[in-house]
Amino acid sequence: MTKNILIDKLPTKTWNFLKVNSAEIQWDSESAAKTEENIILKKDEKNEPVRLDNSGAEEYTEKVVNVTAEKAARGVIFEVCRGNAPMLSRVNIDLEEGAEVKLVMLLEPSESGLVRHEVRAECGVNSHIHIMTIMIGGGDIYSDDHVTLSGDGARLDADTAYLGKNSQTIDYNIVADHFGKKTESLITVNGALTDSAKKVFRGTIDFKKGSADSVGSENETVLMLGDDVVNKTVPLILCAEENVEGTHGATIGELDADTMFYFESRGIDRETAEKIMAYAAVERLIHMAEDSEFAAEVEEDMGIKTDTEE
Secondary structure (H helix, E strand, O other): OOEEEEEOOOOOOOOHHHOOOOEEEEEOOOOOEEEEEEEEEOOOOOOOOEEEEEEEEOOOEEEEEEEEEOOOOEEEEEEEEEEOOEEEEEEEEEEOOOOEEEEEEEEEEOOOOEEEEEEEEEEOOOOEEEEEEEEOOOOEEEEEEEEEEOOOOOEEEEEEEEEEOOOOEEEEEEEEEEOOOOOEEEEEEEEEEOOOOEEEEEEEEEEOOOOOOOEEEEEEEEEEOOOOOEEEEEEEEEEOOOOOEEEEEEEEEOOOHHHHHHHHOOOOOHHHHHHHHHHHHHHHHHHHHOOHHHHHHHHHHHOOOOOOOO
16 A cells, blocks of 8 residues: 655754655555565675666565675675666665675666665774765656764765756765764765756764764765756754764856856857766766676666776
8 A cells, every 4th residue: 555654864853944854755565576685795705796686677666685794805786776666675784894895876767667775884893885876767766875884994985976857856865874983974976957857965974972083074066957957955964072074065056157168169069068067977977886887787878978998
């Protein structure tokens, strides 16, 4: 039975007048087809990239993937979420001491589809998780990442790129909880909105008691290319520890006159210039993923071509 649920919640209510404390959607968990998978990344082994494909579903689906990265293990996980019906994908990652995991995701629902994606990560001493997310397609996307930096010296890098079009909704929530000493989080979000697309970004860095000498930073750049686009950027820094450093910043706007002059002086019209700039954030993450198979998949979907070997 379909019912209204609240997702992508801020840890503490704020910005009430903007109505961005959470997102509300309709969901039918009772009739969803449910699956669960367990993955272990082992130390001292060459862990080949793990590839998860959540494509082609024609009904409600809920998939859970549990990942354990053993002490000092290294691993890369690529995940593709597509479909014509609502789907939920939840990735739980447990990083033991010194482990490093890179999670690279393509969230691309069709116009009739909807993707909910959740990441829950627990990071041990001196571990490092790098979350890379590309959000494109035609359907609505709700992405919710919650990373707990429990061990001293644990680190989070989160890089996200999006391209919203038509009447699409993109809702992205990320929370970095700093518990350990000398922990670090760096959240970078870049994207473009066209037509009448809507986007909400909630970024929370929470310095818990005991997280001395920790550092957190979040930055977003939004390119608005439609008269009817709606953007809401909600940075939040919470602090219960004195000796920490947290910063946030956002750049929001259209193509400025200097940028257009640069393009026009090279014979590039405004429509083409806007397309180049809109795709730039996605192309950046394609390069960062350093995987030709993943790059080819995204490039084909977007009708672009990049030199991923540069």
